[in-house]
Amino acid sequence: MKKRVLLAMSGGIDSSVAGMLLSEQGYEIHGVTYRTYDSVKDSCISKETGCCTVDSMMEAKRLSEKLGYKHEILDLRDSFKETIIKNFVDEYLKGRTPNPCVVCNSDIKWGELIERANELNCDYIATGHYARIINEDGRFYLAKGIDENKDQTYFLYGLSQDDLKRTLFPLGGLKKDKIRKMAAERGFVKLSEKKESQEICFIPDNDYRRFLTDEVPEQIQEIGDGDFVLTNGEKVGTHKGYPFYTIGQRKGLGVALGYPAYVVDIDAGTNTVTLGTKDDLNGAGFVVGNVNLMKYDQIPAEGLEVNIKIRYRNQGTMGRIYPDGKNLKVDLYHNASAITPGQSAVFYENDDVVGGGLILSVRH
RNA sequence: GACUCAGUAGCUCAGUUGGUAGAGCACAUCCCUUUUAAGGAUGGGGUCCUGGGUUCGAGACCCAGCUGAGUCA
Secondary structure, three states, X not given: OOOEEEEEOOOOHHHHHHHHHHHHOOOEEXXXXXXXXXXXXXXXXXXXXXXXXXXXXXXXXXXXXXXXOEEEEEEOHHHHHHHHHHHHHHHHHOOOOOOHHHHHHHHHHHHHHHHHHHHOOOOEEEOOOOEEEEEEOOEEEEEEOOOOOOOOHHHOOOOOHHHHHOEEOOXXXXXXXXXXXXXXXXXXXXXXXXXXXXXXXXXXXXXHHHHHHHHOHHHHHHHOOEEEEEOOOOEEEEEOXXXXXXXXXXXXXXXXXXXXXXXXXXXXXXXXXXXXXXXXHEEEEEEEEEEEEOXXXXXXXXXXXXXXXXXXXXXXXXXXXXXXXXXXEEEEEEEEEOOOEOEEEEEEEOOEEEEEEEEEEEEO
């Protein structure tokens, strides 16, 4: 009997090709597309949009019909709003910089997918992510996708053993240009030429500042303007409220100091944003919370040498991680620039994901 | 009140012995990118404080005024 797979489809090229591959490998496919958020702006945006918009839902449905899959739309709007959007807004109001995609994957998507898979008697769930799953002595962990450039393990480090056990990533061993070629060969020329999606799915205009203003206008109003200061405390300008800034930001400050100025600190308590030079952004270490371990079930007390990515599409820096209660303490061998509370740090041994967590505090 | 210095792009300033202006930062657009950033490329911008004068020609020289900073009474 054919194995059944619940495939998360975005309507984009990656998840579509993933489906074609699985189908060719003999799986029976049931397509599903999430509905996470209805943005008023969806209908008037013609460019390629995010992973969960109305346009892409229709696209996914159309593709499923063409490929002969069953397809359904999974309405996650409520839980998405209650967890992801709430967390997103709260984090900014705390002066931190959230990464909703990370939280969404581990807290929403996989949970809902597996639940639905159970209901539909699917053996696996699958997505078009560029990542590989390795099973070693009964323990599952992620490894970077073969296409180093497209690797998406950074967004997936929060997946649990149970999640990984049930997941297939058909694209993990392939490169993007190959994926495009495969789509074209199978007659999906238009699909093969699609642009990458990029923005947060609930912010199609890619302007999180506008989103915050729309979402919690009274709080933004109450926070109001604040001071831009230098590291020595000198006031050099006025900003529009600390939630509109993030560590490492340079553009949009509107402050001319004669040298490039970056946001080096955000103080939600006093509504103060500190500016400094690129050097001022250097950090020597940090602590992460909300830790999820993958390759090992614990980190030895004497520490573990890993490659550390403090943001997506960053080659990472070498360092050591140590257990610190429920958290992990991270010592970098070389300074990293703009370590940002709220962002995720992911730890690697070569291509293998050791684990990751949310950056809580930074040590300069 | 007298004297000195300053007044050039949004900001800080450079403009050689007079030939219709530049740099850094800022800003905009694009590229990159399933977070936020960073980074790369391109680009928009100036009554050269005002009014006279000298000159073929003045941001630059002369005179007057306005504004700002400072020094001396």
